[in-house]
Amino acid sequence: MHKFVEKPFWTETVPGGSGDAIKVDFKGLQTSGLKGPEIIRLLGTGALGIAHGTFTTVAADDEVFNGIDLPGLAHTIETARAISEAYRPVVSKSLEEKHGLKLLAVLPFTSQVFFCSTPINGLEDFEGKKIRVYGRSLAEMAEAAGATAVTIPFNEVVPALQTGVVDCAVTGITAGNTAKWYEVAKHLYNLPTGWAINFYAANADSWNAMDPAAQDYLTKAITQMEDDIWTFTAEENQFGVACNTGQDPCKFGEKADMKLIDLTSEDKEKLNALLLDSVIPSWAERCGADCTRTWNETVGKVVGMELSVN
Known part of the structure; x- marks a missing residue:
């Protein structure tokens, strides 16, 4: 997901699609030196403008987050998406009211x-x-x-x-x-x-200070990326089973x-x-x-x- 969808989205699609009006300093978690649990706090202080995190990883900051990906409930990615869509307003409200953040996307990793x-x-x-x-x-x-x-x-x-x-x-x-x-x-x-349900969120003050045209473009672009990732991950999950058991098609892996x-x-x-x-x-x-x-x-x-x- 990171290699084939996220990185090209932030380094190519967003700058190019906005006519270079939006400039992105993109770093992966490992190269940034961060661990993951601190993402909500760094977004809240404005140290990060937009960031990606996993709900279970940041749940120490807010137990509400765990409710979107409790273990053993979603046996299929279709159920995982239905759960995510149902619970999305709940995590969105908590991110906004408790942490000063705007939820931009809710995404899956593989099972x-x-x-x-x-x-x-x-x-x-x-x-x-x-x-x-x-x-x-x-x-x-x-x-x-x-x-x-x-x-x-x-x-x-x-x-x-x-x-x-x-x-x-x-x-x-x-x-x-x-x-x-x-x-x-x-x-x-x-x-x-579970599906390690993850998210993109923005610091609310930074987002509100953004040019309205940039907000509109990013909202539409991220919504499309979100949909693309759900589709991509469903396919990737099938490849995961195939690769680990020596079957075809094995597209991502050995x-x-x-x-x-x-x-x-x-x-x-x-x-x-x-x-x-x-x-x-x-x-x-x-x-x-x-x-x-x-x-x-x-x-x-x-x-x-x-x-x-x-």
């Missing part, structure tokens, strides 16, 4: 799935396993399934899988392939824990020989039960009664769930 170095046939095999996760709710999901949640930086996962520090690790289905996790993880459990374990209807029932029993109520308690009511009226209606409001 976040399990790369396992030990054989696994389904959700019940998580019992006793050590699983590399990111985010509090995902850790709670792993633990509800009987596993031990472990936090390890992305670039340390391969040796951790190799030495048994962890048995499985969660990441994007194409990100794991690009990082060659398949060299030590031979089992791909295709349970989408062909591997992982064993694919699909999510069964029985696993879906077990997953929904543990989500409703502990994972989602735990998030709702942290987020509060008003937040829970709003979630019920938006995401809850999309996925057919209703949480108790305490």
Whole structure:
């Protein structure tokens, strides 16, 4: 997404389409030296004009953000988009009122799935396993399934899988392939824990000070980019499955020989039960009664769930 859509959009499309009226100093997260969790605060101070972030990464600043990508709810990218569209006004309001930001786009990464170095046939095999996760709710999901949640930086996962520090690790289905996790993880459990839903936002003061013509152009251009990324990611996700299992077409990545374990209807029932029993109520308690009511009226209606409001 970064290479084929975002970078050309900001470095070519925007300057060219605006007749060079909009100039962009574009930096990726790694080259900028940032980590991710600080994005909301840097936008709020105006240190960044427009920035990209992942909701689960910045959720320490606002528990509301987690509601758009709670683990295990969206088994398909179509459901992920329906959830995102339903909850978008909620995160938009929070960004504006609490943080002084304007939401510009809501986007997906590929499905976040399990790369396992030990054989696994389904959700019940998580019992006793050590699983590399990111985010509090995902850790709670792993633990509800009987596993031990472990936090390890992305670039340390391969040796951790190799030495048994962890048995499985969660990441994007194409990100794991690009990082060659398949060299030590031979089992791909295709349970989408989420889609690492991410966003573009602008500092509200900077945005409001922008020339109206530039605002109009950027709004339309970013809306088109957003739609392009949803379409691109749906295709990329299919390539991710194909590449990791040595099938065609494998467009982004390397062909591997992982064993694919699909999510069964029985696993879906077990997953929904543990989500409703502990994972989602735990998030709702942290987020509060008003937040829970709003979630019920938006995401809850999309996925057919209703949480108790305490």
